[in-house]
Each structure stands twice: as structure tokens, then as C-alpha cells.
Amino acid sequence: MCCGLKRALLTLLPSLRAYAFCLTLDRWHADALVHSSLVEIWSKHQGERGHALKIAAFSVVRHQFLRQGIVDPISPTLGGQRVPEGEDVFRTRFMRLPRTAREALSLTEVWGFTMGQAAEICGCDQETIGRRVTMVYRDLTSQISRPFPFDLIKINRSRGPGVSCAAWV
Template identity: 30%
Template structure:
């Protein structure tokens, strides 16, 4: 027991535990769920094959995300490349697993995300949703921590503006009113989704 390498069984178990996250990250990169699962599967297998080069004790999630991301960007012609988001498809995907009102907010968010530059979107998703630190995200994306911080902050700002502009139609003047309306909608969505989870199952 000199080298603290993970044995295959332990590695496999940890990798299997990360599948949901690989799928979620892939979904944020790809245009649709099928392409995303293809990408996530390839990344999982690639991680398995490369297991000897993983240093135990380091963050396996960040390591597998790096593999997935490299795969995504290195094979640009593959089907999993993000296609122009088709709002109808996005809507169908979302409405399938959420109540309609909350789905509408998520749709606004998802549509907003598609307007962001790719590098900002992935930084925001990794930090804001994937639970990765700025440092880990910087490693995954192969850039400086400061770059990630500024991408995330620009993405947050841009997203708020995009959502404001798309939902501000009924209060053309005054930013405050538009954001209040947005907050109201979000609040309603929160209440609805927390209150209706019991009967949301078909």
C-alpha cells in the first residue's frame, strides 16, 4: 500500500455516482437530451479508460468534467454540438417534467442562456449550478481563475438583462417595475412548484 491510487472497483463506483452530473453538464452544452447522453456516455467511458492517470484525492468530478468538455470541443462536427435552440423543443422538454408556470420561467432562463456566449454560459453553469469552485472551473476550462470570475459575473448581468427585456413588455418604462414583475413571477413559480409537487405526477 504505497501508492494511494483508487482501485478499479472504487473508481467505478465513484464514476457511476457522477453520471447524473455528467448528464447535467452535457445537457447544458448540447442542444438536446439525446445528444447530451451520447456525450456523457463517451465521457464516462473515456474517464474509465484513463483511470490510471487520475490522481486520487483530487476532485474526480472536475476531472471527468474536463474530459467531457474536451470531448465536446474537440469533435466539433459531432451531432452533440449545440444546435440553434428550437424554442418548441425546449418547451416540450421542460413542460414534460414540471408544472406549466414554473416551466415558463425555466424556459425564459433557458432561452436567456442560449443568448450568452458559450464561454460565459459554461462558466455560469459550472459555478452557479454544478457546485464547482472558481478554481475547479478554471481548471476545467483551461483558463485563469480571474477569467472565470469575470465570465460568471458578466453572464449573470447579461442574463438578468435578457430576462428583464423579454419580460418587461408589459411595463415598458422603468427597470424597477420590470424586475418586480420578474420577481413576482418567480415567486409565484416557487409557491406553485412547492405546493403542487404532490399532484404533479401525471
Template identity: 30%
Template sequence: MTTTPDTTASFKREMLSALPSLRAFAMSLIGRHDRADDLVQDTIMKAWAKQDHFEMGTNMKAWLFTILRNELYSQMRKRGREVQDSDGFFTESLAQHPSQYGSLDLQDFRKALESLPSDQREAIILVGASGFSYEEAAEICGCALGTIKSRVNRARQRLQDILKINGEGDYGPDATSAPLTSRAFVS
């Protein structure tokens, strides 16, 4: 996008009109007002800095939701690596979780996603990965809102079954390497 005063003003108006939805989405992901507001602010700052990457006339809301989601994941990864260690004791005994597990997990997820029926895969990608609202996804798919919600729910349940995910403990390092990267190991 070439930046002219008119396109900058249009970009700003469109971005500001998406703020309530963006904040609601952040709240649904985080659950705390202060952190959600910080996440929205980070998202707006990144979007403003990258406005030349946005093509006017396309879906600003979807673009912002994608930035927000990616920013949240980046913050979560960063928080997972940060440890309070002012005396340097923990740093001296730190071990790193092998990166190949993440690649293997991604391969498993892709296989599981590919095994879903196409209508469920489409719905979960639109809502879960592309950041569209249920209403927008229903419009894109040409079906009822309840149908999209049902497809997304069935897809999530099926992915959890295929990947054998029972809760938050199933994310991150496996049982063998977790003690090596956790604070409990250091005593």
C-alpha cells in the first residue's frame, strides 16, 4: 500500500473501528483486562508499523486478528523461556528442550488436521487459524451460524482425540525432558 494522507487516514479509521472486536477477542484468549489491553496495544502498534503490508479493500479485521493471535503466541513462547534468576544460579544449570519435538508435534498436528472432514477442516482453519468470527466464517462457507459453531466444535474435539490431548499438561516438553527444563529439577 502506498501511503498518502488519504490512505493513512482510511487505514487509521478502519483499524480503529476494529478495536472493540479486537479487544473482545483478546479478552476471550487471555481473560484478564490489563493483559488483553496490552495485547491489543501491541497489535495496533505492529499493524501501524506494517501498514504498508496491508492491502486496502481486504479484510482489516482478519488481518488484525491474525497479528493479535501471532503476537499472543510470541508472548507465550517468550514467557515460557523467561525465568526470574537474579543470582544466576538457575542459568548455570539450564538445559534446553530439544527443538525437534516441536517439529514432530507440528507434523502430527498437520496429519490430524488433514484427517478431518473437509467441512470441519475449513471451519476450524477459518475460525481458529485465520481469526475470522463465527459469523464471518458462516458467510464465507455459505451456511448457518450454528452449523459453523458445530463444525468447529466437532473439529476441536476430533483433533483432541487424534492427538490424545486431555489438558494443558499435554503441551510443551514431554515427561522425560520436562524435569531438565523446569525449576523443580534445580535444588
């Protein structure tokens, strides 16, 4: 039983770390957040398997983040920097988003949760997640003349996260 949970958590670890980074935008805080979350996941969710464990693990990371009171790290200093090229445009805009918007986009587009599952993780209505994702799409595409290539943020299931916030961890 423990070996299966250990293997499942090791498989989830890169995604949990990337999700924590999306919440904190700081590698050190993300690692500390995942570390403290793993203890809770291990002790409280031993009977969970598959997708239920994945939802529970992401929920624990989010709740640990909220309990630790880590301040949303959106920095006003980003506004004075030159506009980066290519993938850096997405990264800069992503980092400027409010935490709740980064979270909604990450859960639905990067990790492939449904709106309902993302709502369960975030503890809000499915409509709220939908509005947050819609707002993110609108914000990320508002200042560019061509459609933003949102397929850049999808996970390649065989290789793990591609050009997503997971790549920054």
C-alpha cells in the first residue's frame, strides 16, 4: 500500500512543484510548500488512488499555501521592463496575473483538470473557475495582434510540462 502511494507521489512531485511555483512565483517557497504538503498528503490521503489522489494532492498544496500566508508576489516593478520576445511574453504576462487567475489557468490548461475538478481544488464554484480562465485568455490576448498560442502551455503527457510555468521551476 505504501509503495503504491510513494510511487504515485513521486510521479506527482514535478507537477506539484510546478503548481506551487505558479502560486508563489518563487522556487524556494515552492519547494518548501511542496515539502510541507507531502507530509500532510502522506498522512491523510493513504487510501486515495489515481485521479482522486491527484485532486487531493493539489488541494493540499493550495491549502498549505493559503495557511502559510505567503503574499501574492505580483511585482509592480515588472511594468518598467522592456517587452520580452516569444515565450518570455507569456511568462511576463503570466507572472502579472493575480494568483487566482494563474491558479485557474494552470489547473485547467496545464494539468488538464476539468472546470469542476479545478473548482473542487480551489474550493469555489465551477463558474468562478470558468470566469477566471476567460479573464486570463482575454488579458493574455488583449495586447497582441495575433491569437496567443495557448497550445504552448499544454502538457506533453509523455515528457511532462513543456513551455509552461513548470518549465521555470
